[in-house]
Amino acid sequence: MPISSEDAAKVAKLARxxxxxxxxxxxxxxxxxxxxxxxxxxxxxxxxxxxxxSPVTHETPMRADVASKGCSRDQILANAPATDGQFFxxxxxx
Amino acid sequence: xxxxxxxxxxxxxxxxxxxxxxxVEATSACLARIEATEPKINALLHYDAEAALAAAKALDAAxxxxxxxLWGVPVLIKDAICVKDAPTTCGSKILENFTPFxxxxxxxxxxxxxxxxxxxxxxxxxxxxxxxENSAYKVTANPWDLGKVPGGSSGGSAAAVAAGQCFAxxxxxxxxxxxxxxxxxxxxxxxxxxGRVSRYGLVAYGSSLDQIGPLTRTADDAAAxxxxxxxxxxxxxxxxxxxxxxxxxILAGAADLAGLTIGLPDEYWGEGVDAEVRDACRAAVDxxxxxxxxxxxxxxxxxxxxxxxxxxxxxxxASSNLARFDGVRYGYRAPEAQSLEELxxxxxxxxxxxxxxxxxxxxxxxxSAGYYxxxxxKAAQVRRLIRQDFLAAFEKxxxxxxxxSPFAAFTIGQMSDDPLQMYLSDIFTISLNLAGLPGxxxxxxxxASSTMPIGMQxxxxxxxxxxxxxTAKVLGNALPPLPQPTAx
Numbered sequence: 001m002p003i004s005s006e007d008a009a010k011v012a013k014l015a016r017x018x019x020x021x022x023x024x025x026x027x028x029x030x031x032x033x034x035x036x037x038x039x040x041x042x043x044x045x046x047x048x049x050x051x052x053x054s055p056v057t058h059e060t061p062m063r064a065d066v067a068s069k070g071c072s073r074d075q076i077l078a079n080a081p082a083t084d085g086q087f088f089x090x091x092x093x094x
Numbered sequence: 095x096x097x098x099x100x101x102x103x104x105x106x107x108x109x110x111x112x113x114x115x116x117x118v119e120a121t122s123a124c125l126a127r128i129e130a131t132e133p134k135i136n137a138l139l140h141y142d143a144e145a146a147l148a149a150a151k152a153l154d155a156a157x158x159x160x161x162x163x164l165w166g167v168p169v170l171i172k173d174a175i176c177v178k179d180a181p182t183t184c185g186s187k188i189l190e191n192f193t194p195f196x197x198x199x200x201x202x203x204x205x206x207x208x209x210x211x212x213x214x215x216x217x218x219x220x221x222x223x224x225x226x227e228n229s230a231y232k233v234t235a236n237p238w239d240l241g242k243v244p245g246g247s248s249g250g251s252a253a254a255v256a257a258g259q260c261f262a263x264x265x266x267x268x269x270x271x272x273x274x275x276x277x278x279x280x281x282x283x284x285x286x287x288x289g290r291v292s293r294y295g296l297v298a299y300g301s302s303l304d305q306i307g308p309l310t311r312t313a314d315d316a317a318a319x320x321x322x323x324x325x326x327x328x329x330x331x332x333x334x335x336x337x338x339x340x341x342x343x344i345l346a347g348a349a350d351l352a353g354l355t356i357g358l359p360d361e362y363w364g365e366g367v368d369a370e371v372r373d374a375c376r377a378a379v380d381x382x383x384x385x386x387x388x389x390x391x392x393x394x395x396x397x398x399x400x401x402x403x404x405x406x407x408x409x410x411x412a413s414s415n416l417a418r419f420d421g422v423r424y425g426y427r428a429p430e431a432q433s434l435e436e437l438x439x440x441x442x443x444x445x446x447x448x449x450x451x452x453x454x455x456x457x458x459x460x461x462s463a464g465y466y467x468x469x470x471x472k473a474a475q476v477r478r479l480i481r482q483d484f485l486a487a488f489e490k491x492x493x494x495x496x497x498x499s500p501f502a503a504f505t506i507g508q509m510s511d512d513p514l515q516m517y518l519s520d521i522f523t524i525s526l527n528l529a530g531l532p533g534x535x536x537x538x539x540x541x542a543s544s545t546m547p548i549g550m551q552x553x554x555x556x557x558x559x560x561x562x563x564x565t566a567k568v569l570g571n572a573l574p575p576l577p578q579p580t581a582x
Contacts, residue, residue: 011455011459012458015442015454017455018443031459033514034513037401037402038460040398040402041473042468046472046475046479049476050475051477051478052478052481053302054302054332055288055289055302055528055529055531057556058335058336061326061328075195076423079191079425081422081425091437093434
């Protein structure tokens with residue numbers, strides 16, 4: 001199934017990317033080739049095979065229920081592009 | 095003082111322990127080597143001579159400590175790993191101004207072991223690439239031939255170790271990103287078992303695939319670093335709650351390969367492998383035989399589906415993981431954005447490079463309604479079959495062996511316009527990450543026609559890094575050593 005620029009634009013929107021027309025066209029062409037290649041998996045018989053989402057085999061261990069020192073507000077805000085010293089600042093929402 | 099930067103980590107460590115060399119002298123020698131070679135190879139994104147020398151001075155003041163396994167040893171860190179108060183960009187413009195206020199767990203352990211951190215190594219943006227050409231900052235050159243790529247995505251780490259800028263570097267391996275650059279640059283590189291090393295403080299790419307591991311000159315060196323960084327970490331629930339063997343102690347007694355069975359998968363030795371790669375790897379297997387190893391054929395029948403499976407899983411996970419880069423809490427923010435949605439879209443579109451955007455878009459596609467079952471779930475099913483292939487093969491052998499890459503280091507620019515071609519070159523490294531097993535690449539010689547380093551992989555059972563390290567050590571000692579790279 002060929003991927004059009006419109007298809008690519010729709011997925012880009014889902015991923016919060018804004019791509020110009022040239023890039024959409026190029027991506028659509030490349031996606032076509034890459035997805036067609038991925039579709040070769042269709043020929044593998046996977047009837048009854050449980051999906052494997054993680055190679056972890058251990059039970060998640062419990063830790064002791066003891067409070068530990070986290071980080072400070074100043075540290076959390078230190079890398080933010082805009083703050084008022086207490087909060088992250090973004091463009092007005094409402 | 096003679097040039098110490100060509101020594102192995104274990105050699106320089108012995109000199110440091112005997113006080114024949116101070117930590118400041120070792121650090122100064124590496125910094126001088128960085129200054130001499132960096133203009134040619136561009137392996138680093140950041141280094142801080144002052145901080146490194148201060149750390150070395152403090153170590154010298156306290157004196158060598160036999161309990162600190164890396165006392166005074168200068169190291170470099172892939173820029174995907176958080177180092178406190180040092181820029182951590184992940185090779186991306188979107189993290190250009192990001193400075194972590196904490197150390198990754200593996201960095202805490204390296205510091206506690208007495209390592210001196212020199213700086214941060216270049217990489218493909220967000221570890222997406224096999225050549226280090228996808229860095230937003232610079233293209234790293236291969237120390238053996240400046241016109242060739244060092245491999246990727248840990249290309250900066252591999253080039254730095256090969257060039258003598260440090261005695262070990264940490265890299266990360268999601269689909270071969272430690273092993274393939276190690277092969278291209280003539281170094282040893284190990285991807286530990288999934289869960290062996292904590293990922294806390296690693297910028298996530300494919301969370302079910304990523305592992306941190308060392309790039310070094312020898313298997314002994316890799317064992318030393320892995321012994322330091324491995325182990326359970328309460329901050330990473332995927333890190334395995336199991337004891338870490340003393341890999342160095344295990345290697346100390348390794349003299350031959352008697353009793354070892356090596357499996358050669360048909361799928362890794364047939365068509366599509368350059369003759370010089372196959373010849374060099376075959377000669378190494380013959381050497382292993384002469385050291386007492388038994389060699390048997392094995393099969394990994396789902397290998398032809400590994401690239402498709404891997405890229406579906408990796409892109410899906412990347413698309414989810416990279417959703418956090420939104421221009422709000424850290425990283426680049428588009429100053430012209432008027433609304434919150436515009437802030438997200440413009441910051442991400444300007445901050446991420448093209449390969450990252452391509453993978454996010456395809457990842458979002460394979461996870462989207464109507465396509466999830468056909469792509470993502472299907473890939474997860476094939477992933478289980480790929481792991482079963484390995485488990486079946488390991489019933490017949492202790493270690494699996496094959497080339498790391500179908501070819502030696504390629505020319506800069508040769509594959510950068512064709513993403514699918516670049517993905518296909520990962521054929522021999524990606525299955526291991528899907529299966530979560532440990533693998534190591536070691537140099538086995540120079541290619542007969544390219545004269546570039548050739549790497550061979552050893553795969554092991556889950557948590558049996560000892561077997562592959564031991565094999566690499568014995569075999570490495572028996573093979574003629576590589577010369578020093580001369581292109582610098």
